[in-house]
Amino acid sequence: MNRKLDFYSMSLSVFFTLLFLVGTCMGKFLVEKNSLKVTSPKSLKNDYECAIGNFGIPQYGGSLVGIVVYPKSNTKACKSFDDFDLSFKSKPGGFPTFLLIDRGDCYFTEKAWNAQKAGASAILVSDDKIEPLITMDAPEEERSTFADYLENITIPSALIRKTLGDDLKNALSKGDMVNVNLDWKESLPHPDDRVEYEFWTNTNDECGAKCDTQINFVKNFKGSAQILERKGFTQFTPHYITWYCPDVFVTSKQCKSQCINHGRYCAPDPDKDFDKGYEGKDVVLQNLRQACFFKMVNESGKPWLWWDYVTDFGIRCPMKEEKYTKECAEGVIKSLGMDIDKINKCMGDPNEDKENPILQAEQTAQIGNGSRGDVTILPTLVINDRQYRGKLERSAVLKAICSGFKETTEPAVCLSSSIETNECLTNNGGCWEDKHSNITACKDTFRGRVCQCPVYKGVKFSGDGYTNCTATGTGRCEINNGGCWKETRNDLTFSACVEDGSKSCSCPWGFSGDGVNKCEDIDECKEKNSCQCPGCLCKNTWGGHECSCSGGRLYMTEHDICISKKTTAEVGWSFIWIIFLGLAITAIGGYAVYKYRIRSYMNSEIRAIMAQYMPLDSQVDTRNNEELGNMRS
Template sequence: MADSGSGFMVLLLLGLVVVVPYVPVGCSRFVVEKNSLRVTSPDSVKGTYDSAIGNFGIPQYGGSMAGVAMYPEANRNGCEEFDKHNISFRSTPGSLPTFVLVDRGDCFFALKAWNAQKAGASAVLVQDSTDETLITMDLPEDEGNPDYLANITIPSALIEKGFGERLKKALGNHNQEMVSVNLDWREAVPHPDDRVEYELWTNSNDECGVKCDMLMEFVKDFKGPAQILEKGGYTQFTPHYITWYCPQAFTLSKQCKSQCINHGRYCAPDPEQDFSSGYDGKDVVIENLRQLCVFRVANETKKPWIWWDYVTDFQIRCPMKEKKYNEDCAKEVLKSLGLDLKKIEKCMGDPNANSDNPILKEEQDAQIGKGSRGDVTILPTLVVNNRQYRGKLEKGAVVKAICAGFQETTEPAVCLSSDVETNECLENNGGCWQDKSANVTACKDTFRGRVCECPLVDGVQFKGDGYTTCEAAGPGRCKINNGGCWQGSRDGHSYSACLDTKCECPVGFKGDGVKSCEDVNECKEKKACQCPECSCKNTWGSYDCTCSGDLLYMRDHDTCISKTGSETRSAWVAFWVIVVGLAMAAAGGFLIYKYRLRSYMDSEIRAIMAQYMPLDNQSEVPNHVSDQHA
């Protein structure tokens, strides 16, 4: 159990409990990570309650689990095997899983969960024994860590005493309906954007029992997914290491000298808990510092994932059991990975200096909780999006926790694999819109479920509500299922009603352009083939017009002309003869007009001149003078 509100800082260093006076920089606090517990029936206890996530088993981060609560008639604290009391919680096919409610006390929290799991329970709820704020149920910290700890897979949650009493009352009333419960972890990890930031608070010590074995196994198993996520830019990972300091009054003591560096400023417990033999705590601190510098140097080269290679290789090649946990072995691993030894040594600094080490000082400051995270006091601890992970450090469980930190629809492919989550789009298309003929769907599978969102296909955006309608829009939409418009083929001819902005029947057809376009009979509607020599025949989408005799139909002019070349030339000759004849007639007419006009003008001039100068062949013309009166 990890409790809060202590006057001392409790550092659970991979199985060892070290209590030292600690004065935090700010207000230190241990944060209890919670999930939502919702009771859907009966009405007497219906509602949503907080529950504290146990630090063992596998919480279903990003998901939820529905079940039926049960309070056993015997072994109510869960400290014995339920088989001894002929009690089973195994669900029959088609029935809801069983959530076992047990009382707190008399044995380890983890043992209660293990006994419930062996009896077939799918989750365990532990009722607190006193009225207090919720605490975190942790693994046992004694030297005899039992083997079952690594085998607990069901989730567990601690509930408040008052809520537990109400559940028991509802379960004890056999005339009421069953108590339906839903454990929900979907909001246990924040998911603000498309990148997850996570930290692993770890230790290089490999001789601390079950916790060290579990941590080393996890690092080896999780190395692959971690590097895939980091190389793809989906995550930002940072390793951390807890240290404690030796009180100033004891810096010269044998214990502090063997466990600390930099004159008592940075310490770790003795791996064998024997100050006179084996490795010392300061050996662990130095290797922790080296691993921090490996990460920093690798990060400078834009390859922070090399940290995972170094840590796993060091575990394999330099174990304490084989007396290889030393600087020489570490250098061999560093050389094999192509890391710069001088840069790493410069980063580590002098462990004998009577001054602060900037790297380890940052680590001590980082232990203090900031924002929603709280202090880091349990090792190992995984922090995802500034929220401490609770549960077993197991590859599949941690992948789920990290995937829960992505904003919906931004998860990488590893989060949507079948061994991590269920694809809700496989059943009835998730209730979203789909076009089976074009293999297009609005259903998007996400880590937390599914969303109905009109898709973007080959650069074409569909628009609609995603549930009942989605229509292709914009340029290129006709490439996708013909834009949802009518199209047809017959007799070797194909027609489409799809345009960039709408559906409209092509020329030769009529209709709505979406469901149907019917052929227009151009012959009957008197729209074509109207020349006297023409004969019209309707076709699908068009028409054929023929001319009588040897004439050829010209569609653009709706007329017929001769098919043969000589007849065509004769026609052209006749045409030009007519044109020339008309031109000559016009010229002759113009000359006649000019001649007549000139003759008229000459006669007029002669008449005028004769009045004043009579011509020889003309008698005298009388003078026409108007009378003048006084």
């Protein structure tokens, strides 16, 4: 019986110790790949798949060009190259060195560290057998004697297939120069102007170097994350891994100490000691509290507050100081102005024998779908549905997130000097620019620069972006006069730019030329035959001309005629008297017609009235005739 109990206890210990490893073995883990392009020799010129290492700093959004070197000794890089007097540091102006090394005998990270110390810019690890590509991972810190350098590896690394490794070695043995381009531009999809990313984390701070790295990352990345989230550039979601307890162990003491909700949601013991310290269920409850906190702040439109809560919780409620408690957590929540009752309601009763909707959703989210594998390792970042490979460090992660934006839509934080180089600062990136107006077609992006005609002060420029950009549309004449000719003399200004919706330049009336570089004054007196009337004199002016008359006469522009000043006055008064006389005659005639019409109207009215009382002769004759007819009948 005692043997059975011992075996039973040992089985539980093994189960909880290997919780993380079980998920790794059973889960679907996808290898993130990128492109390795061999540009020479010609016989190997092609694109090849390689697997990104899960350490170092991959240059997300960029690429690295260099030459391949295969060491004469220490080909597996398991020892320091100083012992072999070998250095791979590039000379000024030289190509970066890609150190080709063989797989085997030591950790991948040890190979990378030795290559980095020897001056290599990147490492290519050639597989030692023909098999599918795998992800080169860092060893568990507690099993590794090289944990002190893990956080210092900065060069990128990639695993290549054995066949490619053999071909590269063969070309180098023949004396060929092998040029390669390691490209991370398409390592992460970048479909639009918003990046969606997940951070799989844990509230446990007693897991050694990994926990310390995670806590420092959250603290250092908080500022950038909140900027991205406040401006709507990203959609961030935190997640928490949990496991379930097998049915056979649900009622055991160990399972009860590591799980909540009747064994449905478990976490390993923080210090791997079931008899002291905090328990796994304490971690699950804090995870659940943080998940509920995020749910509440996300619904309130302030998801960035999650970073404040997690940072403050790590500072104020560490396990080492025995402050990892509900009371401490609620103190942090209260300080951020959030409703504790709502969070407790979200958490539910951990002793109930039923599913918790928040944690159940977390377990479902752990399962990979599409291009993302199962999440089994803590901490893990998933960016645009791809698992991040590299160092958990602010600038490295920010580079990866920035590479997920569609080009030219990156926020300003992605273009800061701390994470990328602004190519527009050197020779304007080789793009068009107008130095007078400080307008340029060079636009800095996270992946480099693009030459794109700009929109400046609401005015759109069009052209190829490299040699020319011309203002078009409404308002173009306000920007460098639309690129057209313009000149001012004696307070007179003439311009070849016309606001007609086009982008052409046309010299104004009185000028001739291309409208862009020059417009020259036309002598209208000679070329336009202006002022041609008898006695007219013509004088050319800048942008026009003036006509005058000899002999003190006046020039009438409308009729192109010269007239005498005296004649003009006489003709003027005579013309006025004629008009006055005409008006007088018209008035008299109109009055006479008026009087005539009034008199005729009055006569007709009088006759009508008199007819009613005194019959007219015609009426008497008619009446007599009628009476005579009656008598005869």
